Amino acid sequence: MKCPFCSSENTRVIDSRPADDNNSIRRRRLCDECGKRFTTYEKVETIPLIVIKKDNNREQYDRTKIEAGILRACHKRPISVNRINQLIDDVETEIFNREEKEIPSSVIGEIVMDKLKDLEAVAYVRFASVYREFKDVNTFMNELKKILDK
Structure with a gap:
């Protein structure tokens, strides 16, 4: 995952938990380059049939x-x-x-x-x-x- 602040690809997950809707995962990430934290949401991709x-x-x-x-x-x-x-x-x-x-x-x-x-x-x-x-x-x-x- 690319850091939104410095665009480094060196990031790691420091916390994961279900999001409020229980249909996605909320992840707190830490950039190893600039040290800033950011949040991402992971959701299942559905293909409409x-x-x-x-x-x-x-x-x-x-x-x-x-x-x-x-x-x-x-x-x-x-x-x-x-x-x-x-x-x-x-x-x-x-x-x-x-x-x-x-x-x-x-x-x-x-x-x-x-x-x-x-x-x-x-x-x-x-x-x-x-x-x-x-x-x-x-x-x-x-x-x-x-x-x-x-």
């Missing part, structure tokens, strides 16, 4: 949209809230582990379906029917056959 929709519009990632879709799919199914929250966390972790700045909504949908398939078959089919926009009963039956074959 942009979702590319089917119509090529872009919008900022919103966890509540995934929650809403999964909750609709799991409505009146014997799935605990803890398992649903864990599934949402798993989806979000997989999305952010890709370390991409933009992600197509279709990729998010496939991740959700993959996780729902392991959780509960009816919830999976409900989500898939909306996500894949089943046009008729035959498309619906084809998806059911895939599940039954496994």
